Amino acid sequence: MEYLADGLAAALHLLLHLDDATRAAIAATLLSTGYAMTAAMLLGLPVGFALGYASFPGKRALRLLSDTLLAFPTVLIGLLVYAFITYRGPLGEWGLLFTLPGMAIGQAVLALPIVVSWTAQAVESLDPRCRETLLTLGARPLQVARLTLWECRYAIGMVCVTAFGRVITEVGIAMMLGGNIRYATRTMTTAIALETSKGEFAQGIALGLVLLLMAFAVNLLLAFFRRRGRA
Amino acid sequence: MSALYECRDLVQRYAGREALRLPELTVDAGEVLALTGPNGCGKSTLLRLLAFLERPASGLLRYAGGAEPRQEVTLLLQDAYLMRCSVFANVTLGLRLRHQRQDLRAIYEECMRAVGFAAPGELAGRDRRALSGGERQRVALAARLALRPRVLLLDEPTASVDARSARAIVDAVRDCVRRGTTVICATHDRALMAALAAREVALGRRWDESESAAASAPPAGAGGAA
Numbered sequence: 001m002e003y004l005a006d007g008l009a010a011a012l013h014l015l016l017h018l019d020d021a022t023r024a025a026i027a028a029t030l031l032s033t034g035y036a037m038t039a040a041m042l043l044g045l046p047v048g049f050a051l052g053y054a055s056f057p058g059k060r061a062l063r064l065l066s067d068t069l070l071a072f073p074t075v076l077i078g079l080l081v082y083a084f085i086t087y088r089g090p091l092g093e094w095g096l097l098f099t100l101p102g103m104a105i106g107q108a109v110l111a112l113p114i115v116v117s118w119t120a121q122a123v124e125s126l127d128p129r130c131r132e133t134l135l136t137l138g139a140r141p142l143q144v145a146r147l148t149l150w151e152c153r154y155a156i157g158m159v160c161v162t163a164f165g166r167v168i169t170e171v172g173i174a175m176m177l178g179g180n181i182r183y184a185t186r187t188m189t190t191a192i193a194l195e196t197s198k199g200e201f202a203q204g205i206a207l208g209l210v211l212l213l214m215a216f217a218v219n220l221l222l223a224f225f226r227r228r229g230r231a
Numbered sequence: 232m233s234a235l236y237e238c239r240d241l242v243q244r245y246a247g248r249e250a251l252r253l254p255e256l257t258v259d260a261g262e263v264l265a266l267t268g269p270n271g272c273g274k275s276t277l278l279r280l281l282a283f284l285e286r287p288a289s290g291l292l293r294y295a296g297g298a299e300p301r302q303e304v305t306l307l308l309q310d311a312y313l314m315r316c317s318v319f320a321n322v323t324l325g326l327r328l329r330h331q332r333q334d335l336r337a338i339y340e341e342c343m344r345a346v347g348f349a350a351p352g353e354l355a356g357r358d359r360r361a362l363s364g365g366e367r368q369r370v371a372l373a374a375r376l377a378l379r380p381r382v383l384l385l386d387e388p389t390a391s392v393d394a395r396s397a398r399a400i401v402d403a404v405r406d407c408v409r410r411g412t413t414v415i416c417a418t419h420d421r422a423l424m425a426a427l428a429a430r431e432v433a434l435g436r437r438w439d440e441s442e443s444a445a446a447s448a449p450p451a452g453a454g455g456a457a
Contacts, residue, residue, distance in 0.1 A: 127312060129308055129310070129311075129312035130312055130314070132279075132284055132306075132308065132312075133308070133311075133312045133313075133314070133371075134328075135282075135283075135284055135301060136282055136284070136301075136304075136305050136306040136307075136308075136375070137305065137324055137325035137328060137374065137375075137378065138301050138302045138305070138325055138328055138329060138378065139328050140328075143328055147314070151314060151315055153315075154315075228315075
């Protein structure tokens with residue numbers, strides 16, 4: 001057990017005097033997660049809102065597909081995206097493999113079903129009196145849709161935070177599509193895996209602590225949205 | 232008076248089950264109507280149809296007002312819903328939806344006082360969670376009054392509020408009637424009907440408007456005494 005205590009002490013030292021490699025891993029994690037979340041929100045929010053709000057042919061099939069993709073194994077996502085962005089793949093000439101944008105594509109694919117399904121769920125769960133109230137106040141269809149989305153803001157905030165938490169702690173996609181290249185695509189999770197395999201617990205625990213702090217911040221945000229959403 | 236609403240053989244069904252059957256109903260502009268009848272007889276359904284929240288399964292529903300009825304007709308639900316924003320934002324929401332930006336504060340104050348709030352300014356920034364059930368109902372009514380509607384539809388407005396709130400609601404609706412607003416109110420509250428001098432239309436039995444009307448108070452064309 002001594003090595004754990006030593007690792008923790010060294011981790012605290014590392015955290016206080018962040019070295020270049022740790023800083024780079026944190027930056028890569030935040031960048032790729034940021035790209036992925038931006039893409040997932042831009043694509044997923046309108047689709048999720050439409051699924052929860054409107055009625056159209058094929059809606060149930062789309063919802064079923066989105067719900068099924070929630071259980072998509074991350075390794076399979078990594079494999080599929082790899083097949084597309086590898087040098088022999090259809091997007092190979094873009095040179096995305098082993099880059100942050102390449103990783104972000106895989107992470108966006110992971111986050112997308114979460115954003116779509118849970119946004120749809122949030123809109124469906126909204127009190128039906130909300131729409132009726134807006135209509136009785138003379139709102140036009142576009143105004144009703146806009147205000148319905150606004151009324152779901154806390155629930156949607158919760159969706160974003162949940163998807164962010166899922167993406168930032170993911171390791172399989174980051175490893176397969178990023179290649180764990182130091183100072184380039186090495187994220188906190190892939191660094192932890194690497195350092196642990198080398199027996200460098202201090203570095204691993206330091207990065208683990210940073211991840212834990214982020215998870216704590218994410219949970220604080222979740223609690224905030226949950227509290228506001230219940231009102 | 233000219234007929235504002237004209238309904239004939241109006242039927243509404245939900246999932247194949249008949250929720251309302253109304254052979255005939257005419258509502259004149261400026262009239263005050265009380266819809267009565269047992270639970271499940273279709274009072275709320277009729278109000279939803281008159282508010283154009285849904286279309287009837289069959290029958291005729293004619294509105295002789297403007298081309299955009301939803302801009303003239305408003306409905307206060309039995310258990311009113313307030314949006315997740317301040318009391319001020321809730322009361323002025325309908326006006327802002329109509330892109331009215333001027334005099335919002337003055338209109339807010341006037342409508343809140345009309346529903347019995349002595350100090351509207353203190354409530355303006357308050358969240359809906361901080362309001363009691365009666366206060367919510369009155370704030371929701373204030374939001375409808377702010378629109379100066381041509382038709383005010385009320386679904387059991389005093390059913391779930393205390394006596395003080397009920398009095399405030401009755402007073403506010405009576406003011407509306409004096410201004411010439413057409414009021415149609417689903418209620419079991421005899422005191423409310425008397426206060427508004429409403430013509431009673433009983434639903435939920437073999438429908439005969441003339442019979443019901445004969446047994447009820449006269450129309451409130453003159454303003455309605457308590």
